[in-house]
Amino acid sequence: MHRTLLLLVVGVSLAFGVDWFLGEFIEEYVVRIINLCGIAIILAVSLNVINGLCGQFSLGHAGFMAIGAYVSAYFTTTLRVLNTETGETVVRAPLFDGAWGFVPALLIGGMAAAAAGLVVGVPTLRLKGDYLAIATLGFGEIVIIMLTNFESVGAARGLPGLPNYASSFWILTFAWICVVSSVFLQRSTFGRALVAIRENELAAEVMGIRVARLKVMAFIYGAFFAGLAGGLLGHLLRTISPSTFGFMKSIEVVVMLVLGGLGSLTGAIVGAIVLTVLPEALRDVEQQAKLPGIRMVVYALVLILLMIFRPQGIFGQRELSLKLLRRLLPGGRK
């Protein structure tokens, strides 16, 4: 318990320090990329628990993000609804006015996503492999279709004017919490049981692991953090629409995981950072080379080459740790 508290304090002060440092010395554009990296880390690390540790192939992450984003925005944002019969616009002030409401709104968004995870998880986690992928994909689509039809959150038009609450401080704090909780989870009985399910579901069940229940719990954990990340992303972009959380968003997160190494926490982090920074870094290459469009070609090539030469991802299932670093450095102890 002491350790958890200590880690939390360390994380928050670290985030505070970095936030100050970024605001003081670093260009806004770079800060924005760092913020997007933080959000990508939350997404990849939380999906890693479902796809990597537990071995359940979910494609529904964008759906959970959408729920988190819309629910949190519902509390923090001024809603304007056009009545299509009378032509009047109904304005509703934010339920949580002021910056203090951001974190509660985010948490409610995360919990709504977690609840959706429970509802979706119970029936679908009986499915395996491709079937589960299709079912979760379907879930994501259902969320998008529902949002496209909710007039109160702007329907297909989306919801503009989200307040500017997603500072580096909050993004980094939640990224820290997500990573630390994931480390704990991985080392706990729960995490080991998830790995057992991944390796052999039948054997795990024989050993007395409550497979169905643990799978649903992993799903809820992932959904909660996806919801948080969705809320953070919404408040960073300051506008959300159903199309932002399309099926490609889920694929993007899966690609981050596969690139970093499915099942590796540090791999997920590295994958998230690489895939967020790479397209932006390539912008300058494009400018220098005067080849418009080359950005996405290079991006795709990097992915293809990596998958050919390192199909297990950058880290495979291994973790990057100081121990490993020491072993790799010349003169290090074996």
Added chain:
Amino acid sequence: MRKALILAIALSVLFFTAIGCKDKGNEAGGSGATEDTVKLGLYVSTTGKIATFGTDTKNGVDLAVEEINKAGGIKGKTIDLRFYDAASKAEEAGNVATKLATQDKVLVAMGEVASGLSLAAAPVFEQNGIPMVSPSSTNPTVTQQGKNIFRICFLDDFQGSACAVFAYKELGKRKAAIIRNQDDPYSTGLADYFRLKFKALGGEIVADESYKEGTKEFASQITNVKAKTPDIIFLPCYYNDVALLSQQIRGQGIGDDVPMLGGDGWESANLIPNSKGALEGSYFGNHYSPEDPSEHVQAFVKGYKAKYNTAPSSLAALGYDVVYVVKKAIEEAGEFDRAKVRDALAALKDFKGVTGTFSIDEHRDARKPISILKIQGDKFLPVKQIQPQDVK
């Protein structure tokens, strides 16, 4: 352990320093101008789902920039256009906006076509006090994002209402049917405002059907519409859907006495060939017409054809106009200063562009007419201009 930690910290500090420190010496440089150049920003999508729109817009912008630079630039300074691809994604639109605002430090930014992307970029420019002019984002909420955000096209509400006015007053229609794409904010926006205005004028909406993005077979919607015997069908959709819809509507036996009507989404060189004659005698509202005989428009069409070997679309025309709007604002401001250019934009009066003569109103939107075009043979013929005051 400690060594590793120190190493890590040192490395990350180095990394951050290398990738971009705040340029503290240049805080006063809100001008985006150097000795002989002025930096203007452009962000549109040249890749992704809406790449065709972005490419057309960029072509129009490039043409205008080339012309201006050839003629001596803006107040003696050549335009240094910084362009980034927003890749049809809200995240990337926000990123490139931040890049234009904080790295390139442009004087004025121009972009996006899609309202969803303009909405992601607008807060960034607003925060940095950089005027942003959207050539073609029609959603009303875009310019509500702040006092630095402008647009030079008409809005969805005006477009939808103008179509209703045209149908009711010019064509004398009383029973309208709507078929809309429920997943597309542009389509639902137009449909909603058409519906409101048509009813307010005294007409009747006999059917309001919707379909999902990607639908190719509209039999059930058309059957419902046909049963209600409308005298006009409003199709607020993009040209590819309109081509299919129109053929199926005529195919189900709704005759030529029931014209179809739509918005600027219809405009495409592919509309007439793809619809195989089903749209003969139908109407749509557009920003301009390349058939417009006025000298200014014909000079633009000629210049564009010479450079790109194709007729300019409305988006290209708006891209062309947006650069000249910015030029006029800078000249009227008299200085390369963001705040002054912003005020000049807000006060812009009677700008003569290829997309009509317009002024910027108190909501920072353009007050301009919509041209209703009639489809005849393989041509879009201008039949009527509807002014903002006609719709009020």
